[in-house]
Structure formats: C-alpha cells, structure tokens
Amino acid sequence: MKLPFRIGQGFDVHALTSGRKLILGGVNIPFHLGLLGHSDADVLLHAITDAILGAAGLGDIGRMFPDTDAQWAGADSLNLLRGAVAAVHAAGWRVGNIDATIIAQAPRIAGHVNAMQENIAAALEVTSAQINIKGKTTERLGFVGRGEGMAAEAIALLLPIFVE
Numbered sequence: 001m002k003l004p005f006r007i008g009q010g011f012d013v014h015a016l017t018s019g020r021k022l023i024l025g026g027v028n029i030p031f032h033l034g035l036l037g038h039s040d041a042d043v044l045l046h047a048i049t050d051a052i053l054g055a056a057g058l059g060d061i062g063r064m065f066p067d068t069d070a071q072w073a074g075a076d077s078l079n080l081l082r083g084a085v086a087a088v089h090a091a092g093w094r095v096g097n098i099d100a101t102i103i104a105q106a107p108r109i110a111g112h113v114n115a116m117q118e119n120i121a122a123a124l125e126v127t128s129a130q131i132n133i134k135g136k137t138t139e140r141l142g143f144v145g146r147g148e149g150m151a152a153e154a155i156a157l158l159l160p161i162f163v164e
Contacts, residue, residue: 006093006158008055012046013151024102024109024150025116025133026078026123031107035150038067042077043152044102044133048120049077049084051156052095056088081123089161096157097130103144103151109135 020034023042035041049061058064064087065072065080072080085095098120102109109116113133121128138145 002092002160004160005096006055006057008051008053008156008158010047010050010052010054010060010154010156011151012043012050012061013149014041014043015149016147022107023077024112026076026119027112027115029107029109029112033147039065039072039075039080040077043150044100044116044154045077045081045120047152047154048098048100048156049081051098051100051154052081052088052124052158053084055156055158056091056093058084058087058091078119078123081120085124088158092161093158094161095124095126095130096159097126097132098124098154098156099132099134100152100154101134101136103136103138103153105137105140105145105147109133 014035014037016033017036022029022031022034023040025044046061116133117128117131120131143149
C-alpha cells in the first residue's frame with residue numbers, strides 16, 4: 001500500500017569565505033563573502049534536495065552527488081535539485097510543498113525570496129506558492145552569528161503521482 005504522503009527533512013551548512021559568489025536558492029546575492037563547497041555551495045538548495053530525497057526514501061545529496069566525484073565540482077545546485085526531483089518522480093512521488101529556513105547573520109535575504117521561490121518552484125515543477133522561505137539570524141551567537149558560515153533547514157511534503 002502506498003502511503004498518502006511522505007515527509008522529509010533536510011539540513012546543510014557551509015563556511016563563508018572570500019573569493020566566492022554567494023548563491024542562495026539559485027540567486028546570486030551581492031555580498032563580500034560566498035559559501036565554500038565542492039559545488040556552488042548553495043546551502044538552501046542542498047537542504048531542500050536532502051528533504052525531498054529523504055521523504056522519498058532515496059538517501060541524500062551526498063549519496064546522489066558525492067563530493068568525491070569530480071563531475072560535481074562547481075556544479076549548479078539547481079541542476080542537482082532537478083536531478084533529485086527526477087529521481088523522486090521516478091519513485092512515484094511529487095512535491096506538495098517545501099518550507100525552508102536560511103540561517104545567516106548577514107546579508108538580509110528578504111529582497112531575494114521571491115526570486116528564490118521561483119527558481120525552486122521551476123526546478124521542482126510546482127508553483128512558487130508551494131515554496132516558503134524564511135530567513136533567521138542566530139542573534140550573533142555561534143558560528144553563524146560570528147559570520148563564519150550559513151545553515152539551512154527544509155521540510156518537504158511529497159504526494160503520490162496518480163496515473164490515470
């Protein structure tokens with residue numbers, strides 16, 4: 001029996017460094033630091049990718065796109081998300097909605113949320129109304145508060161694909 005829905009959770013963290021672009025939700029955000037990683041280090045998309053893969057029971061981003069594989073070096077995380085959603089669809093699931101939080105002391109993301117939602121919705125083949133993104137700080141506490149890195153959390157609801 002196929003369940004009527006599945007829920008997955010995703011989390012990711014990357015260090016901030018100079019000499020890299022800051023890309024969140026597929027949007028290049030003007031900032032003096034960027035995120036360090038094997039791919040473009042889009043912490044938001046990595047958390048969302050883990051959430052949808054987890055909900056479908058398909059592992060995580062590290063298993064599907066390992067950072068030990070040179071083909072993923074510098075990869076656009078929107079393409080990784082598209083690959084994950086193709087696997088989710090092949091497993092018989094579609095995205096119902098995503099709720100995600102970017103955890104960063106700076107920069108403020110409010111002015112970029114609509115563009116992020118549109119990018120994510122297009123990659124997931126849903127409407128932007130099905131994507132919710134929030135920004136939170138840590139009130140200057142911890143590595144995020146000191147401006148050393150960023151984190152993101154995401155929750156995904158998957159619904160079955162019905163074939164008629």
